[in-house]
Amino acid sequence: xxxxxxxxxxxxxxxxxxxxxxxxxxxxxxxxxxxxxxxxxxxxxxxxxxxxxxxxxxxxxxxxxxxxxxxxxxxxxxxxxxxxxxxxxxxxxxxxxxxxxxxxxxxxxxxxxxxxxxxxxxxxxxxxxxxxxxxxxxxxxxxxxxxxxxxxxxxxxxxxxxxxxxxxxxxxxxxxxxxxxxxxxxxxxxxxxxxxxxxxxxxxxxxxxxxxxxxxxxxxxxxxxxxxxxxxxxxxxxxxxxxxxxxxxxxxx
Ligand code: PEP
Numbered sequence: 001x002x003x004x005x006x007x008x009x010x011x012x013x014x015x016x017x018x019x020x021x022x023x024x025x026x027x028x029x030x031x032x033x034x035x036x037x038x039x040x041x042x043x044x045x046x047x048x049x050x051x052x053x054x055x056x057x058x059x060x061x062x063x064x065x066x067x068x069x070x071x072x073x074x075x076x077x078x079x080x081x082x083x084x085x086x087x088x089x090x091x092x093x094x095x096x097x098x099x100x101x102x103x104x105x106x107x108x109x110x111x112x113x114x115x116x117x118x119x120x121x122x123x124x125x126x127x128x129x130x131x132x133x134x135x136x137x138x139x140x141x142x143x144x145x146x147x148x149x150x151x152x153x154x155x156x157x158x159x160x161x162x163x164x165x166x167x168x169x170x171x172x173x174x175x176x177x178x179x180x181x182x183x184x185x186x187x188x189x190x191x192x193x194x195x196x197x198x199x200x201x202x203x204x205x206x207x208x209x210x211x212x213x214x215x216x217x218x219x220x221x222x223x224x225x226x227x228x229x230x231x232x233x234x235x236x237x238x239x240x241x242x243x244x245x246x247x248x249x250x251x252x253x
Pocket of ligand 1: 009167171172173174175210211212213231232233234235
């Protein structure tokens with residue numbers, strides 16, 4: 001049985017004070033939950049606040065990116081080992097905003113994934129198609145390419161140490177959510193793709209859905225057989241909404 005995970009992707013939002021308020025709100029709201037894993041991914045400068053405020057809780061915290069390099073002359077980058085060093089548990093890798101706005105390629109993303117795993121950080125690999133790709137019937141081709149980048153470079157074992165998030169680009173920040181059936185179909189396809197190399201690893205792999213998940217639609221998405229939680233953008237910035245989504249994970253566990 002896979003334990004659900006609800007992870008918040010704060011993107012480049014908030015101030016120091018807002019980060020602390022949000023963390024305290026989430027901390028209080030999820031305190032009694034036993035069956036769902038909860039994580040937040042604040043911007044880099046606020047990770048230390050998560051480290052401090054969440055130290056006495058089961059809530060994990062993560063970064064929104066990690067370097068593909070181990071260390072050295074790479075100005076502006078942050079290594080997986082540095083993150084691990086001060087208690088970071090997760091790193092979002094290959095978010096569509098980074099693919100589109102920062103030109104990240106599948107090969108680069110596979111290297112970031114590998115660095116995270118090597119340092120004991122759990123990568124959350126984002127995969128997903130654009131609207132144009134969906135409308136031209138290319139969804140499976142695109143997500144297969146995203147998932148295969150890590151499979152081919154690192155082997156199926158890499159998926160024993162990571163998490164996948166299916167995030168259709170057309171659903172991110174748009175208010176349009178994939179229907180539970182649309183999402184389930186892609187999740188099942190992704191799991192099958194990994195199962196073709198190792199059924200055991202595929203059975204244990206958590207595949208999150210991301211794309212305008214909110215309190216009103218979380219339960220029916222998470223109820224799908226292959227949806228193991230959510231990666232939440234906009235709704236992770238309001239403690240009450242994020243906690244309500246965590247509750248949906250708790251209730252569906
Ligand atoms: C995201 O960016 O990872 C995301 C899922 O955003 P939103 O929930 O706002 O669609």
